[in-house]
Amino acid sequence: MRMIKELEARSETDSDLLFQHIRLAGQPTIFIAFRSLIDLPATLNDLYQRAAWVADQPERGSLGEEITEPEEEALLALLLGGQALLWHENGNRFASLTPIAKSLSRSIESPTTENVLRGSISAFVEDIDTNIGLIRKHEPSGSLHTRDFRLGSSGQKRVSFLYKEGVIDAKLKESITQRLVQNAERDAGDLQQLASLLGFPRWTLVTKFNTSELPQEAETALNEGKAVLLLERMPFAIILPSLMWDMFAVQNDRNFPAIFMMLIRFLRMLAVLTNIIIPGLYVALVSVNPDVLRIEMALTIAKSRVDVPYPSLVETLLLLFILELTLEASIRLPKSIGPTVTMVGGIILGQAVVSAKLVSNLLIIILAATSISSSVVVGFQNSFSIRLFKYLLLVLSAMYGVIGLVAGLVVICAYLASVTSFGIPYLELYKPGRKSNG
Amino acid sequence: MVKNAQVISMYLLIHSGLIFFLYPADIIESTEVGHWIPILTGFAIHAAVMFVYLKGLRLADGQSVLDLFSSAGRTWSALLLAPVFVYLTMVLVITARAYSEIVNLLFLENTPLWATMALLLGVSAYVASLGIESIMRSGLLLFGLSLPFAVFVLATSFQNVDWHYLLPSIDRASASFSFLFGVPFLRSLFAFGGGFLFLGFIQPSLDYSHRRLLMSSLILLPLFLISVYVPLLTFGQNTSATFLFPFLMATDTVDVDYLIFERTTLFFMLSMFVFVLVFMAIVTWQTVRIATHFVNLPFKPAVMIWTCATFIACTKIEDWQQVERLLGWNTYFRLYAMFVIPAATLAIGIRYARKGDNTNEARAQ
Structure with missing residues (x-):
């Protein structure tokens, strides 16, 4: 009786905690659950039917699972986990049962950050079980195993570790499992926390997680012997280890003829090189080593910079800064305002800044090449690394030329x-x- | 772990970094006719020495040279390795100083020499401090990146070749090997000697197939021939003998219409620069490895200290004559590193293998 009072007191601060007095097979009972997590009418309907069925023949057992020693913390954890509780007034007994849950996830849709030209376009969603199901659909193999871990101080964050037995490197599997078990009490709300939990260094310039929204990519990774982690409420799979080749290759490439696949991948490599090298090369050629250019070329460049008042390093940094701003802004903005930024950016970067003699014509071309090529790599998490690397080259080029x-x-x-x-x-x-x- | 591609590409990369600068001038100076004889002789020496070295290493069951020598006693190994240490240090100083000079000559007229040397030593120290496995991996990556450029330059370097200069192909002086003990030929061994020493240091972290490595050394032969014969065929013996860097001069004459760059030398220089940086990184690593083997020092600080010391030494060299003089002194150490170390490796390797057999037999009994 005391326990039910305590729970009832809680409903003052948790308005969605529901106490419904019902009669099950003639017995007065209180039905307790979070209204926001369950489908109430369907659950009650189902409950009445089952109660009648049990009442007919008592040997069919009881409703739900009996809780022998109820404690407030444990009961609350059950409720938060989406379970419902029954409290039978006769005998002051608690039982837990699985209600019909409210669907709180979006349905399976096409990916939002990765486009697929040819290949399966269903993407992961926030619900971890749906994600595991998607992978199982793609890889209906007995050697695919999933292990669940509960992380966090309250032990509520679910992480699934998927691997293919016999293919995965035993050492990799061992170290991931070990870290997840050892650090189970640490939070893993975001990928930084997960990275520190897995023992990755904090200051790294290369992303240690390869993420993908596509079950197909996860399947390929599993078959390659990599490990896949699914985090609850994260609509993507985390693939370990992340390798440089992932920057250039996706499984969908294989849906094109082999020669196109190779050419496309080669193109991506060139794009990465272009992105890293070109701004630095411009600065090197303009300010330190114009002599290595053909004389006609050197003159053209010099002519386009004739009125620009500052050194090429400043010029490049200035425009790169605006470019980074545009990139960041276009992520933040709602879709309806996005085109405005594009347009303004286009006008500023395209024409006005040249007419105002603030930068040279050639730099606009360089910048266009840079910004386009930075997005050619697979997985936008990789584009951060190469976006950063180009500044190192920029500075070194300004000092030492080519x-x-x-x-x-x-x-x-x-x-x-x-x-x-x-x-x-x-x-x-x-x-x-x-x-x-x- | 077997890493053939890494070891072979590192081996090729180091040597191509060394071949194309000083080597052609030395060979052209060493004899007037029939340059192929000194080239082949040098190459044969290189192959033989490498064979002995690798043989010794194989007998040592994948130990590094350091551990193998230590098995013969600490004093012995210190005595054997001290000249190698001096040799590698000198190589580092000479390379840093000479390449800074070349780079400043070609690209950075207004930059002070110390700044260029700081860049070279700084980058190689960074690469060296990451450890041998990282060095080898970056070697492979950089080899792949710069290979297209190097091949392009080598292919276009034949543009102004006049094949008549091939003749005469031999004369009494070259056929009698009179060049063998001349200073230029001994100096030309710079390109052969010492570069392969790293093979004994990388085990047991990385393993490789000794046979494949020996086979791949054949790839170097055409490079040696090209480096000497392209300037010879472009300018003729008398003209090319006057150049400090004959191969560079030869590529300078190449004119390719569809490039936006004035000279193909640029590509060549840049890819060679990469190779030299990697070479310096691995030399630094070897030197510090020897030092930390005998003195108890943490690796990364040791690299730092050693690089600073090298930098100071480099700034003390005033002109090119001093570089050449240093290169001259270095000859003795080079001959030591080239002949004594492989021989010692083989000798100690044989001893080690015999002892191993004995203990095995003892165990069997």
């Missing part, structure tokens, strides 16, 4: 080469069952 550019490339390559996750190098080409070489 030599600085190349030295910067060496530094970037060395950095990429030094990144490993769970002992697997970032640069490795991951192939199941084959000794890697590269």
Whole structure:
């Protein structure tokens, strides 16, 4: 009796906590649940039918699961987990039962951050079980295993670890499981927390998680022997380890003829190089090494910069800054206002800034190439890295010209080469069952 | 872990970084006719020495040279490795100084020399501090990135070639190997000697197939021939003998219409610059590896300290004559590193293998 009073007191601060007095098979009973989490009419309807069915023949057992030693914390956890409680006035007994849940997830839709040209277009949603189901549909194999972990101080955040037995690297599986078990009390509300939970360094310039909204990508990753993590309320799969090759290849490429696939991937590599190199190259050629250009070319560039009042490094940084602003703004803005920014940005970056003699014509072309190529890589989380790397080259180019550019490339390559996750190098080409070489 | 591609590409990369600068001038100076004889002789020496070195390493069951030498006693290994340490240090100083000079000559007229040296040493120290596995991986990546440019330059470098300069192909002087003990030829061994020493240091972190590595050294042969013969065929012996960097001069004459760049030398220089940076990184790594083997020091600070020391040494060199003099002194250490170290590796390797057999037999009994 005391327990039910305590719960009832709670409903003052939790307005969606529902106490419904009902009679089940003639017995006075209180039905307790969070109204926001369950479908009330359907649940009650179902409950009456089951109660009548049980009442007919008592040997069919009781309604729900008996709770022998009720405690407020445990009861509340059950309720928050979406369960309903029954309190039988006769005998002061609690029982928990699974109600008909309200559907609080969107239906399966096409992906929002990854476009698919050819291939399955259903994407992950916020509901973790739906996501696991999607992967199982794609990979109906007995060797696909899912292990659930509860993370966080309240132990409520569910993480599913999916892998394919026999294909996954045993060491990888072992270290992921170990970390998830060891750090179970730590929160994993976002990917940074998850990264620190998995023991990744905090200051890294390369994303350690490859994420994808597409079940198809998750399936490919599983078959390659990678691990897939699904986080509750995250509409994407987290693929470990993330490798450089993921920047250039998606499974959907394989739905095109092989030669196109190779050309497309080659194009992506060129795009990354273009993005990293071109702004630095411009600065190097304009301010330090104009002599390496053909004389006609050098003159054209010099002519286009004749009225520009400051050094090319400042000019480039200025415009790159505006470009970064445009990129960031177009993420934030509602779709209806987005085109305005594009238009204003287009006018500023396109014509006005040149007519005002603030930057040279050529720089606009360079900038267009940079901004377009930064989005060619697969997975926008990868585009952050290359967006950042180009500034290193920019600074080194301003100091040392083309030599600085190349030295910067060496530094970037060395950095990429030094990144490993769970002992697997970032640069490795991951192939199941084959000794890697590269 | 077997990493053939990494080791082979590192091997090729290091040597191509060394071949194209000083080597052609030395070979052209060493004899007047029949340059292929000194090239082939040098290459044969290189292959033989490498064979001995690899043989010794194989007997040592994938130990590094450091561990292998230590098995013969600490004093012995210190005595054996001290000249290597000096040699590598000198190589580092010479390379940093010489390449800064070349870079400043070609690209950065207004930049002070110390700034260029700081860049070279800074980058190579960073790469070296990441450890051998990272060095090898970045080597492979950079090799892949710069290979197209290097191949392009090598292919176009034949533009102004006059094949008549191939003749005469031999004369009494070259056939009698009289160049063998001349200073230019010994100096040309700079391109062969020492570059392969890293093979003994990377085990046991990385394993590789010794046979494939030996096979891949054949790829170097055409590069050696091209580096000497392109300037020879472009300018002739008498003219090219006057150049400090004959191959660079030869590529400078190449004119490709569809490039926006004035000279293809740019691409060549840039890819060579990459190779040299990687070479310096691995030399730094080797030097510090030897040092930390004998003195108890954490690796990364040791790299820092060592790079600073090298930088100071580099700034003390005033002109090109001093670089050449240093290169001259370095010859003795180079000969030591080139002949004594592989021989010692083989000798200690054989001893080690025999001892291993004995213990195995003892265990079997």
